[in-house]
Amino acid sequence: MRVRTRLGGIFYLLAWLLTWGFSAAPGGATSLGLSGTLFFALMLAARWLHRLPAQESRGCLEQWIDRHWRLIHATCLGWGLAHAWALWSAAFEPSRMIATLGTVAFSTAMAFNFPMRKGRCVLAILLLYLPSLAVLAWQWPVQEALAVTLVFYLGYLLLALNRSHREYHATLEMEQQLLEQRERYDRLSRTDSLTQLGNRLQFNSLFPAMVANARRQGTPLSLVLLDIDFFKRINDQHGHSSGDACLSAFAERMRQVFRRDSDALLRLGGEEFGVLMPNTPLEEACALAEQFRRELATSGLELHGQRLPLTTSLGAGCFDPRLDQTAEAFFKRVDDALYRAKAEGRDRLALAT
Known part of the structure; x- marks a missing residue:
């Protein structure tokens, strides 16, 4: 979880800088651009600084995962709003494709890299998509094609996530069985078969x-x-x-x-x-x-x-x-x-x- 989120934070920041930088008038949206940059930079720093607990008990690790997912959801919501603003504002028309590609890329990465907790992953993908879909629905006559395309792709991602979730847990179960089998063989190799004492x-x-x-x-x-x-x-x-x-x-x-x-x-x-x-x-x-x-x-x-x-x-x-x-x-x-x-x-x- 920690390894995969460290890299993602960089691309959110980079995608926002590209979206802002290629807008019609970056200098005219300085406050918005700097606010977005600060937000995604803070999300990136929070992911990197959120270290694993020193005591690796189940309770501590569960608490760490809960907090880390909150960081992911906050970042996804931030990007969802950024994409929605790029679709809404005429000043961002030149960079709308960059923002849309960012949403597609981030949601795809979410479905294939974070299938461990399916419910939380679905929420993250919806936070990426729903703000922009709301704007596209408002602009329906003009953005009909893009809206339909994103809805179909969202459906594909949810199906792919469901499959990735099953494959992830099947792989985890198989690895656990292999570990238990190895421990069992190791125990048998160190046990006298006749007396059941150590050999x-x-x-x-x-x-x-x-x-x-x-x-x-x-x-x-x-x-x-x-x-x-x-x-x-x-x-x-x-x-x-x-x-x-x-x-x-x-x-x-x-x-x-x-x-x-x-x-x-x-x-x-x-x-x-x-x-x-x-x-x-x-x-x-x-x-x-x-x-x-x-x-x-x-x-x-x-x-x-x-x-x-x-x-x-x-x-x-x-x-x-x-x-x-x-x-x-x-x-x-x-x-x-x-x-x-x-x-x-x-x-x-x-x-x-």
Whole structure:
């Protein structure tokens, strides 16, 4: 809207200068000429100075559009009156064609460039045409041909506007669908299809950003890594479908314990999982991790109507800028703790040193 109106204001001013300049006696209509020049110059300046709001909320943008349309309508009314005066005054007879061509050009541009709000666009076109049509109706015997031509062209413009309005909103709807489809594909590409947790791709993009934010703001960031103990044995004894069911049930159990909105739950690959916990000190992260380990060891998982004993090994750590120069260094500390928990007998939580 703003881009298209900035250019139009220049042509209104230029058209008026041509209409006034090629009249029979420009010097004899100095007051009228300067008043018209001042008006269209002010409309041009108002369009250029009417900047978009700093806060791009829907309410602010709607208010901006309302005000901008008022500027457009004021300019259209000004030109409609200028064209009507050129048709009425004998002094403007030499430049009547310039004024008429201006009305045709401005109304055509309006129909094809501003179909977004059809009702407001129709009003703008009528403001361009009605004053001059009123004068032509008053001078009907003399200006019959021009009046009929402008009426027919006005009808064509309204039909063209209706079509442009439909095409504009159809294009907008298609672009919105493409954006939503792209977002959906992006979300699917970052989600593990089996567990519906974030996948390794999401972890690789999320983890460095969270580490950078923790370093910049000085806030704690905890990471818990989990590995299902003896998962290969489950696949071998119960089959891969049971293994998949085990992974899904394990992820659901994670959601029940690590259920804060800020926690990011991820499947990093195979039977290894992770939880990113921003603004969480190590003690709080360890308490949740230990709760998860204890409940899993106590109750196991229900699989095909029978209880399956299951345990997990965990490594937990909190980002420390003195120890972790990079996100990779932080991950390695926690990953080493996980492997230490497995080496020490599994079904335990080890802290990153």
